[in-house]
Amino acid sequence: MIIDQDSCIGCEECLCTCPVNAIQMENDCAFIEEESCVECGNCLRVADCPVEAISQDELGWPRIIRKCFSDNHFQWPQKLRYSLGYGRGTEECKTNDRTGKFKKGDVGLIVELGRPSTGAYLSDAEKVAKASIASGASMASDTPFTGLLKDPANATLPDDLRVQKVLSCIVEGLVPLSNLKASLQALRRVSQEIDTVFSLGLITRVNEGFELPIKDTVNVAGFKMEAACKVNVGLGKPLCLE
Numbered sequence: 001m002i003i004d005q006d007s008c009i010g011c012e013e014c015l016c017t018c019p020v021n022a023i024q025m026e027n028d029c030a031f032i033e034e035e036s037c038v039e040c041g042n043c044l045r046v047a048d049c050p051v052e053a054i055s056q057d058e059l060g061w062p063r064i065i066r067k068c069f070s071d072n073h074f075q076w077p078q079k080l081r082y083s084l085g086y087g088r089g090t091e092e093c094k095t096n097d098r099t100g101k102f103k104k105g106d107v108g109l110i111v112e113l114g115r116p117s118t119g120a121y122l123s124d125a126e127k128v129a130k131a132s133i134a135s136g137a138s139m140a141s142d143t144p145f146t147g148l149l150k151d152p153a154n155a156t157l158p159d160d161l162r163v164q165k166v167l168s169c170i171v172e173g174l175v176p177l178s179n180l181k182a183s184l185q186a187l188r189r190v191s192q193e194i195d196t197v198f199s200l201g202l203i204t205r206v207n208e209g210f211e212l213p214i215k216d217t218v219n220v221a222g223f224k225m226e227a228a229c230k231v232n233v234g235l236g237k238p239l240c241l242e
Contacts, residue, residue: 001037001044003030007053014047014054019167020119038119038167039067041074062160065122069144069166076144096203100240107180107214108203109137109173111187113196114166122148123162124194125169128187129155132171135186136179140172177204177213184221 003014003023010028017023022036023043030053032043044054059067067074102108111128114120122145129139129146133155139146150158175183180202187200200223204214218225 001032001039001041002055002057003032004053004055005029005031007051009051009053011050014043014049017043017046019117020165021117036119036165037066038070038165039063040070040167041067045073062158062164065148065161065164066166069169095237096205096240098237098240102174102203102205104205105177106204107175107177107183108201109171109175109183110201110203111171111173111198112201113169113171113194113198115168115199118196119165119167120169120194120196120198121162122157122164122166122169124196125171126155126157126162127190127194128171128198129173131186131190132173132175132183135175135182137173137175137183140174143170143172145169145171177217180214180217181221184218184223188222 008029008031010025010030012025012030014030015023015025018032018037019040019042020036020038022033022038023030024033025031039059041056044056047054064077068076096102109132111132113125113128125145129149133139133153139149139152139155141152146152146155148157148161150156191198202214202218202225204212207213212225215225
């Protein structure tokens with residue numbers, strides 16, 4: 001994103017529209033700090049600049065990745081190795097009654113870095129993925145983040161992608177229930193090594209009586225669990241039968 005310095009009248013209407021505070025004032029004009037900007041496009045859509053000084057400049061590789069992960073109105077280019085269409089993650093955790101991706105004894109990991117207003121460098125997502133793999137988890141093979149990895153088995157990103165800052169990045173994985181405690185402890189450790197925040201979601205099948213099989217493990221690992229259910233009805237898709 002860019003702000004035309006010759007057109008800007010310094011009204012400051014755009015400042016509050018940036019979720020990562022990349023828009024600053026200098027010499028009575030607004031400007032966008034290139035390194036801080038995650039290319040979400042929010043300023044262009046929301047600020048309603050009275051002189052139309054805000055525009056989207058042409059994005060090349062690898063900066064276009066910022067927009068892919070940060071702007072839900074932007075469609076992933078087909079040339080990328082993984083192209084979901086729109087967004088930062090996949091929907092399997094909400095459609096498990098249809099996909100059957102998570103079996104009994106499995107725990108799905110959803111680690112979302114950066115939101116709502118901190119942002120995250122992809123290097124932080126790489127650290128989270130590496131810590132998860134080291135603790136016995138496996139990374140999902142068909143998500144936007146893993147699609148960028150040059151070495152998926154070791155969660156290694158290309159050098160030019162590590163320095164890209166995005167509004168949010170979701171690391172998705174799968175861990176056996178027997179390894180869940182180790183995975184949670186690894187995430188707690190890596191949380192001290194990254195320069196952002198993350199939210200953690202765990203996806204599991206419930207036992208008879210709607211008992212959560214992960215409850216005791218989560219408590220022992222020192223996490224406070226908020227049980228919730230989010231289901232996409234998946235109209236037109238058959239139920240998964242085991």
